[in-house]
Amino acid sequence: MTESDPILQMQGLSKRFPGVIALDKVDFSLRCGEIRGLMGENGAGKSTLIKLMTGVYPRDEGKIFLEGREIDPRFPYEAQKMGISTVYQEVNLIPTLTVAENIFLGRQPTNSLGSLHWKRMNEGAERALERLNLKLNVRQQLSDYSLAIQQMVAIARAVDISAKILILDEPTSSLAADEVDLLFAVMRKLKAEGLGIIFVTHFLDQVFSVTDTITVLRNGQLVGDYRTAAIPKMELIASMMGKSLHEIEIRSGQGASLSGAGKEILAEAKGLGRKGSIEPFDLELRKGEVLGLAGLLGAGRTEAAELLFGIHRADQGEIRINGVPAPIHSPQKAISSGFAFCSEDRKVSGIIGDLTIRENIFLALQASKGAFRLISRKTQESIADGYISLLGISTPNADKKIKELSGGNQQKVMIARWLALHPRLLILDEPTRGIDVGAKMEVQKLILSLSQEGISIIFISSELSEVVRCSQRVAVLRDRVKIGELSGDQINESSIMHFIAEGAR
């Protein structure tokens, strides 16, 4: 499979949306047995490129060749029939069906009478999962499994539909490290079987560990094709950002240098816990402090945050604010106590898709004021425009529906919603997930500058390097138990991983 002809070739692909050129004459090719990374900042055109080749959008210009023949997929299922399967960033399966049903949805095996052949379907599903070295009860409802497993099921489904080309659109955003390794093993196996794989991701390390080649887009244009082995990491970052190297670097250790010791305590949790969610934990937070929550996927980081914000009621323990017990049993209560919570799952608990950017930004502020004290239109606009420019949200105006923005820009709108409240405590749950390198740096800088203004921050991230860089103190969780804290010089990646691996101090 070395220097074979490209299995997929695209020439001069263009796509315009009202007011924006999403993709401008981009060439792209993929060979059998090649894993090609597709990278770029928000709005670079990665999603558009994928949607053109899979027939989600009609293209304005350009040609697509599959195995040398020109193709014109007009619907995703046409592309799928031709052998191009896609697994999207957010799992697009049906949570209330079983694993097997999801894998065979739309192509269920039937017997001669036309009714479902359950046995064949379940066995087929098991085989499809075995190909990924995964053993699940395929009769179980999909929603019973974690997001990570659901993602693997989506991949199993895509691979099982006779894929020649597999497109993975940020499949690793929600996976824990060991699951990423498993996925990579699968990708390498599929590559050896001769599949061409397009891997869209924001994780640099992952690109370098698994891809053969990298294509970089920026503002809808092709920046370049690279051989992974031949390009240094920083050069790749620079080409993605179109910036010089020193601009993107953030002084490491800046967080740690601002010692929170001696400052007054803003909020504390005492023996706060909830059965089946997280074991009782103590947590103290000083004014202007950045507290990181570290742990693997499912360690209880989000669960802890949800108790603090009153999403779920704690069944034991209490929260104190400035030493006074505060009964926080609803988000409303939490917000009126000066808390803000930018949640992890943007699609489900973040954006209000049909509302405008402006409405999404001032929603929480308005809710805190009550229905009858409507913020004037003028103030709404100045708040929205202020955050659009502060956070660099790229949009023609504030009255665009938020669902029309790219993921990274949606995330910035979410952060704007909470900043507009001027909270005392801001909980950020995976604020940098699924956004590009540049936006990540901006979020990290923002965290530090907010803490300097005296806002306390709880920062949750799966990327240890981020936690290390931003936090003055790190609480480590494992298997839904808080196992300890690190502070100051103790905070580094290896100490945290050690902690997680070995348990209590």
Added chain:
Amino acid sequence: MKLRPLAARQVLGSLVWPILALAIILIFNAFFTPVMFKLEIKDSHLFGSLIDILNRAAPVMLMAIGMTLVIATGGIDISVGSMSAVSGSFTTVLLVVYGVPLAWAIVIGLVVVTMLGLWNGFMVSSIGVQPIVTTLIMWVLARGIATLFANGETILFENPRYEFIANGFLFGIPFPITIVAAVFAITQLLTRRTALGLFVESVGCNPVASRYSGVNVRAIKQTVYVFTAFLAGIAGLINTANIKVADVTRSGDGLELDAILAVVIGGTSMDGGKFSLTGTIIGAIVMQTLTTTILTNGVPVQVTRVIKALVVVFIILIQSETFHSQVRSLFRRRAHEA
């Protein structure tokens, strides 16, 4: 400030289709039943088919205003027709059988209906029962209560002040139209000059995210069901006063469907989220104009429902984005082949 014209265009844009539908029906009438456009003033009262259409549409408009908000929160209320029978039943029985003064009879009638809305809202927002199930139960229960209170009888009455609700004139305009205008204005004010409209839309679009943002999702849902029930109550009074009979088994029967159709024709999505009260009013007028048109053109009674259904399907098709793009691609393919 430069954003305002844009917002205005967006609002108008969503109203283009209902207005177009209404225009088509009116143009049809301009050719076939021009008499429909005749307006006259007798005894300083306004008369004519167009006024008649508005007057007849009043009960459905009231229900549809409430229905718009319920649908915008992602729910539905199919009990409005039955609930409207409750206010008619209570008010009339209290007035005729128990001799309660009219004003009190009306207040009690409306309070009882509002309580039913409270129950609907409680089931949906606090217990989490699906809106269609909750209001299907109420659909049965409300008519049951109405029938029970009237002891299963049809009650006639003679009371000029009661009849005024349906047949009176205020400022030369039929009283039901005045009621609708007032309710519409108040609702528009409450939803657009306070944040209630925003909360209703955000709850309908994404209840989880709304809760996370501190919106009191329960209270919003509770409120829209109560409000809808109250409006259904007023509609019931108009219906009853109009025929001078509390006909508990038939009053308001099937009006929930007209109300839902009015909302849909008005461009509010059944999925919840963005809503347009103006669209709903136009939708209700479209429905009533259609009915009147069919009747005045002497269409045989047995086919009126079929024609009505076909026209509604057509109206909804011309609003559908999917249908637009399908038509466009059809033309494109034709052009390609030619």
